[in-house]
Amino acid sequence: MSFAEQLIDWRRELHQHPELSLQEFETTRRIRHWLESAGLRLLPLSLPTGVVAEVGSGEKVIALRADIDALPIEEAVDVPFASRNPGVMHACGHDVHSSVMLGAALLLKQKEPQLTGRVRILFQPAEENFGGAKRLIDAGALDDVSAIFGMHNEPGLPVGSFATRGGAFYANVDRFSLTVTGKGAHAARPHEGNDAILLASQLVVALQSIASRNVNTLESVVLSVTRIQGGNTWNVLPEHVELEGTLRTHQAAVRETVKRRVDDIAAGLAQAFDANITVRWFAGPAALVNHDRWATFARDVADWHGYQTQEADLHMGGEDFAVYLQHIPGAFVSIGSDSDYGLHHPAFNPDEALIEEAARYFALLAEKALLQS
Numbered sequence: 001m002s003f004a005e006q007l008i009d010w011r012r013e014l015h016q017h018p019e020l021s022l023q024e025f026e027t028t029r030r031i032r033h034w035l036e037s038a039g040l041r042l043l044p045l046s047l048p049t050g051v052v053a054e055v056g057s058g059e060k061v062i063a064l065r066a067d068i069d070a071l072p073i074e075e076a077v078d079v080p081f082a083s084r085n086p087g088v089m090h091a092c093g094h095d096v097h098s099s100v101m102l103g104a105a106l107l108l109k110q111k112e113p114q115l116t117g118r119v120r121i122l123f124q125p126a127e128e129n130f131g132g133a134k135r136l137i138d139a140g141a142l143d144d145v146s147a148i149f150g151m152h153n154e155p156g157l158p159v160g161s162f163a164t165r166g167g168a169f170y171a172n173v174d175r176f177s178l179t180v181t182g183k184g185a186h187a188a189r190p191h192e193g194n195d196a197i198l199l200a201s202q203l204v205v206a207l208q209s210i211a212s213r214n215v216n217t218l219e220s221v222v223l224s225v226t227r228i229q230g231g232n233t234w235n236v237l238p239e240h241v242e243l244e245g246t247l248r249t250h251q252a253a254v255r256e257t258v259k260r261r262v263d264d265i266a267a268g269l270a271q272a273f274d275a276n277i278t279v280r281w282f283a284g285p286a287a288l289v290n291h292d293r294w295a296t297f298a299r300d301v302a303d304w305h306g307y308q309t310q311e312a313d314l315h316m317g318g319e320d321f322a323v324y325l326q327h328i329p330g331a332f333v334s335i336g337s338d339s340d341y342g343l344h345h346p347a348f349n350p351d352e353a354l355i356e357e358a359a360r361y362f363a364l365l366a367e368k369a370l371l372q373s
Contacts, residue, residue: 103359
């Protein structure tokens with residue numbers, strides 16, 4: 001079996017057995033087995049799921065990171081290696097990322113005597129619920145690391161293409177929920193109640209004015225109400241309506257402005273309608289901010305490697321890798337995967353041709369980064 005075939009075989013095995021965040025026990029077992037079989041040493045960190053391997057010796061340490069969890073999505077791709085776990089799918093390509101970094105680990109192991117330091121490879125759980133990076137950091141995975149690199153496959157780019165940018169790249173992720181409390185009543189006698197559905201409707205419309213009227217049009221911001229739930233029958237005005245949504249920005253000042261306006265609008269409408277609106281915020285990762293030096297370096301190595309490189313657009317998705325970059329410098333990059341369907345879609349189907357070249361790229365990147373750190 002060739003190197004490329006081995007990596008694809010591993011990817012397909014992971015794809016057939018996806019596991020949700022913090023439930024990646026079999027995924028962890030498989031990755032540990034493959035790493036140990038290749039002679040990689042594993043760090044004895046206290047991790048229920050996830051693996052950290054290391055190759056090389058010396059004081060300098062560079063880290064590579066893959067994510068290993070899947071999503072609660074029913075797969076709609078007709079391939080022989082489709083998910084065997086009902087309702088769970090690697091719809092974001094973390095199986096691809098893991099196989100890439102497994103390949104990089106094998107290549108680095110072959111060159112271990114020539115390495116000028118250590119390369120630490122993180123196979124991180126729970127990226128999708130934005131908790132895995134902190135778990136690895138708390139366990140000591142970043143100890144002594146001077147720089148870290150990671151990737152995400154990009155279905156909108158062809159295989160053989162590469163993109164990154166210095167500074168802000170992925171957005172912060174905030175979730176919000178609003179509970180509107182009015183007064184229930186018979187639908188035929190609305191004057192006896194206080195219509196929470198009417199108020200919730202006004203609230204949705206008002207919130208959409210924030211991005212267009214309270215934020216500079218040159219700034220990036222997305223505010224979306226994604227769920228409304230209220231009532232349980234056709235002839236009763238409900239007392240409560242729940243709304244839920246997300247806020248995405250790249251600048252901390254914009255983030256705080258929008259959050260303040262949401263709170264102000266909710267308070268103002270509650271007073272105007274003589275009702276109550278409770279706002280709750282749930283913070284996800286902050287914006288992913290690449291360090292200029294390492295983003296430029298990663299792109300230079302990609303050019304040398306033969307990728308078609310370009311400046312990445314701002315991404316409104318969130319990425320747990322941001323947490324690492326709050327502790328140490330590094331860079332996150334996009335590798336083209338050329339899927340007709342995008343991330344988190346049940347028909348997402350990345351081109352496996354990206355895996356071998358990405359593995360070779362990250363092995364080269366780590367080797368050269370050791371010389372720069």
